[in-house]
Amino acid sequence: KQEVTQIPAALSVPEGENLVLNCSFTDSAIYNLQWFRQDPGKGLTSLLLIQSSQREQTSGRLNASLDKSSGRSTLYIAASQPGDSATYLCAVRSGNTGKLIFGQGTTLQVKP
Amino acid sequence: DTGVSQDPRHKITKRGQNVTFRCDPISEHNRLYWYRQTLGQGPEFLTYFQNEAQLEKSRLLSDRFSAERPKGSFSTLEIQRTEQGDSAMYLCASSLAPGGGNSPLHFGNGTRLTVT
Numbered sequence: 001k002q003e004v005t006q007i008p009a010a011l012s013v014p015e016g017e018n019l020v021l022n023c024s025f026t027d028s029a030i031y032n033l034q035w036f037r038q039d040p041g042k043g044l045t046s047l048l049l050i051q052s053s054q055r056e057q058t059s060g061r062l063n064a065s066l067d068k069s070s071g072r073s074t075l076y077i078a079a080s081q082p083g084d085s086a087t088y089l090c091a092v093r094s095g096n097t098g099k100l101i102f103g104q105g106t107t108l109q110v111k112p
Numbered sequence: 113d114t115g116v117s118q119d120p121r122h123k124i125t126k127r128g129q130n131v132t133f134r135c136d137p138i139s140e141h142n143r144l145y146w147y148r149q150t151l152g153q154g155p156e157f158l159t160y161f162q163n164e165a166q167l168e169k170s171r172l173l174s175d176r177f178s179a180e181r182p183k184g185s186f187s188t189l190e191i192q193r194t195e196q197g198d199s200a201m202y203l204c205a206s207s208l209a210p211g212g213g214n215s216p217l218h219f220g221n222g223t224r225l226t227v228t
Contacts, residue, residue: 041224
């Protein structure tokens with residue numbers, strides 16, 4: 001059974017810092033991995049999707065990497081801003097159904 | 113394209129009542145998913161449809177829960193005889209289904225259910 005874990009559960013940093021969020025999964029047979037952002041009381045916004053054949057994806061100040069063999073992904077946020085404060089969730093797709101298995105999320109606070 | 117739309121945004125109901133939520137996916141998306149999220153946790157899969165066919169249901173989906181997607185467009189999720197443990201955010205997502213299922217899921221803003 002696929003399990004997804006995110007560490008740390010919460011993170012507080014001063015504005016301008018570069019930071020890394022971690023995601024690990026137990027079954028390396030995945031189709032892809034997707035990172036989401038969730039603001040309080042809102043739905044999920046897709047940030048990056050990494051196919052199983054890819055090693056990384058970049059969008060603006062965000063870079064996500066994937067190491068399937070070790071069951072790990074990282075989300076790197078450069079030059080953090082207060083507007084980046086949110087919960088970040090990673091999710092893996094293990095089968096062809098499109099069903100995602102989510103981690104518990106990392107709640108990020110960027111202080112001005 | 114206005115994204116995935118869910119209605120209502122919030123629902124407060126008394127224990128034992130029935131509730132129904134609606135989801136309108138992105139128009140060209142043929143897959144539709146329902147998830148449930150409790151406070152401090154990631155979303156948990158409930159069920160999904162490809163067109164009008166319900167192809168998978170989680171064991172989380174008890175007999176009190178039923179989902180439909182009658183014409184392969186919008187979907188409804190009904191909870192009968194609600195319990196306090198049903199209080200959660202119910203999220204809907206949609207995607208395209210090419211071969212391999214690698215298209216990203218797009219989520220709505222959810223329906224927050226509070227059972228008193």
